[in-house]
Amino acid sequence: xxxxxxxxxxxxxxxxxxxxxxxxxxxxxxxxxxxxxxxxxxxxxxxxxxxxxxxxxxxxxxxxxxxxxxxxxxxxxxxxxxxxxxxxxxxxxxxxxxxxxxxxxxxxxxxxxxxxxxxxxxxxxxxxxxxxxxxxxxxxxxxxxxxxxxxxxxxxxxxxxxxxxxxxxxxxxxxxxxxxxxxxxxxxxxxxxxxxxxxxxxxxxxxxxxxxxxxxxxxxxxxxxxxxxxxxxxxxxxxxxxxxxxxxxxxxxxxxxxxxxxxxxxxxxxxxxxxxxxxxxxxxxxxxxxxxxxxxxxxxxxxxxxxxxxxxxxxxxxxxxxxxxxxxxxxxxxxxxxxxxxxxxxxxxxxxxxxxxxxxxxx
Numbered sequence: 001x002x003x004x005x006x007x008x009x010x011x012x013x014x015x016x017x018x019x020x021x022x023x024x025x026x027x028x029x030x031x032x033x034x035x036x037x038x039x040x041x042x043x044x045x046x047x048x049x050x051x052x053x054x055x056x057x058x059x060x061x062x063x064x065x066x067x068x069x070x071x072x073x074x075x076x077x078x079x080x081x082x083x084x085x086x087x088x089x090x091x092x093x094x095x096x097x098x099x100x101x102x103x104x105x106x107x108x109x110x111x112x113x114x115x116x117x118x119x120x121x122x123x124x125x126x127x128x129x130x131x132x133x134x135x136x137x138x139x140x141x142x143x144x145x146x147x148x149x150x151x152x153x154x155x156x157x158x159x160x161x162x163x164x165x166x167x168x169x170x171x172x173x174x175x176x177x178x179x180x181x182x183x184x185x186x187x188x189x190x191x192x193x194x195x196x197x198x199x200x201x202x203x204x205x206x207x208x209x210x211x212x213x214x215x216x217x218x219x220x221x222x223x224x225x226x227x228x229x230x231x232x233x234x235x236x237x238x239x240x241x242x243x244x245x246x247x248x249x250x251x252x253x254x255x256x257x258x259x260x261x262x263x264x265x266x267x268x269x270x271x272x273x274x275x276x277x278x279x280x281x282x283x284x285x286x287x288x289x290x291x292x293x294x295x296x297x298x299x300x301x302x303x304x305x306x307x308x309x310x311x312x313x314x315x316x317x318x319x320x321x322x323x324x325x326x327x328x329x330x331x332x333x334x335x336x337x338x339x340x341x342x343x344x345x346x347x348x349x350x351x352x353x354x355x356x357x358x359x360x361x362x363x
Contacts, residue, residue: 003352004196008267008274012187015127019044019077021053026072026133032126033102035074044075045318049093049179050131052318062317065166068176070135075180076128081121084189089115091182092129094162095137099128110161111177112349118189131178134160151346164346165316172316181319182351192216193276198265200279202300207249207263207281213240215269222268225279251300252280254339255362262359280359308333308340308363312347321351330354334361 006012021044022035029035044053050073054060079100089098093111097104100119108115138156149155152167166176194214201208211223211232221232221240226249232240250261265277287296287303297304314325333341341363343350 004193005275005277008193008196008276009187009191011191012185015077015079015184015186016046017077019046019075021050022074022076023050024072024074026070026136028072029074029130031102031104032074032076032099032128032130041074041076046075046077046180047091047183047321048318049177049181051175051178052315053179055317060317062173062175065173065175067135067174068178069138070133072133073131073178074128075131076126078124079121079127079186080124081186082123084118084120085186086189086191087117087119087127088185088187089117089129089180089182090184091180093131093177093179093181094134094160095132097130097132099126099130101125111163111181112161129180134162134176134178163319163348165313165319165348168346172312175316177319177348181348182321190216192269193267193274196276198277198279200281202249202251202281202283204283204301205248207244207246207251209244209246209265209279209281211240211242211244211265213267214238215240217270219269223276224266224268226263246281249281252282252359253362254299254304255334256337256339257299257302257304258362260360260362278356278359304339306340308338308342311341311343311350313350319348321353323353323357326350326354326357330357330361330363333363339363 020041022039022041042053042057045056050068051060089108091111092108092115096108098106098117105119106115106117138154149158152164153169157167163177165172166174192215197212199210209225213221213232215221219234219240223230223232223242223244225244226246228244228246230242230244232242234240252260260280262278262280264275265279267274267276283300285298287298288294297306314320314329
């Protein structure tokens with residue numbers, strides 16, 4: 001399922017301004033209304049982490065970090081509007097209660113799963129997120145493990161869907177990942193483009209693009225890529241689907257073997273034309289060698305010697321997801337003639353900008 005880009009969702013707005021951060025003892029406050037008016041707070045970075053906000057205020061040292069998981073952290077911001085909207089929390093680290101005014105509207109227990117909440121707005125409200133202290137939960141005995149993990153401390157962290165950053169002695173400093181580390185957005189519930197699925201392939205000469213879209217309108221819908229246009233048919237479930245076959249398409253190559261060609265994809269609906277994504281056409285196969293015991297990759301039928309490194313993060317304090325944070329490091333990888341990066345499963349899923357840049361650079 002592809003991410004819907006901003007230019008295909010003009011009604012989407014990101015909540016980045018007017019956030020404050022307050023810290024308290026674990027479970028000191030059950031709801032925002034219990035926080036005293038004179039309780040200390042500071043302007044907060046969103047998206048971002050508690051560590052990044054404290055660093056901005058000169059209150060955090062990455063080389064001698066203070067523990068952040070032994071306290072609750074409250075983010076609050078005003079929100080105005082009228083009507084029914086969806087609030088979308090792309091990543092909350094890690095146990096988080098979400099409040100609109102003083103009503104709890106959702107709880108998130110995974111750093112990596114998006115949380116969507118439909119709300120009714122009627123004027124000015126307060127949106128609040130409490131990141132509950134993870135430390136006391138880590139101190140509780142967990143289920144007995146068949147294998148005891150040796151790279152992470154404490155071992156009970158394996159029971160939570162969160163990064164190992166900050167808990168891998170010898171690998172990175174003990175900077176705990178806490179806070180709204182990914183974007184928070186709002187958009188109407190009745191947005192026209194609801195889901196989008198783009199799947200591309202390459203047969204050696206032609207590019208094939210399979211498209212599946214949930215759209216609020218009745219059609220017709222048309223999709224265009226590399227000068228080829230096709231009308232999407234609506235199935236019994238109300239989903240618009242179709243296939244584009246693009247002859248003699250320029251394929252995507254790793255930069256070590258050719259040009260990483262990319263092609264914009266456009267949707268026409270209700271008399272409007274939107275860019276809904278960007279794709280490359282390639283074919284990747286596993287090469288097991290003549291004895292069936294090897295492992296190699298063939299891209300577009302050509303053997304590729306993969307050389308690269310393990311990717312971690314541009315900044316372990318802030319865990320950024322913006323293009324300007326990724327680009328200097330990815331260009332260094334390009335200059336070093338790397339054509340592959342490994343994103344380890346013990347760290348974090350990177351933002352869309354990371355993969356878009358890799359696509360552009362041929363990595």
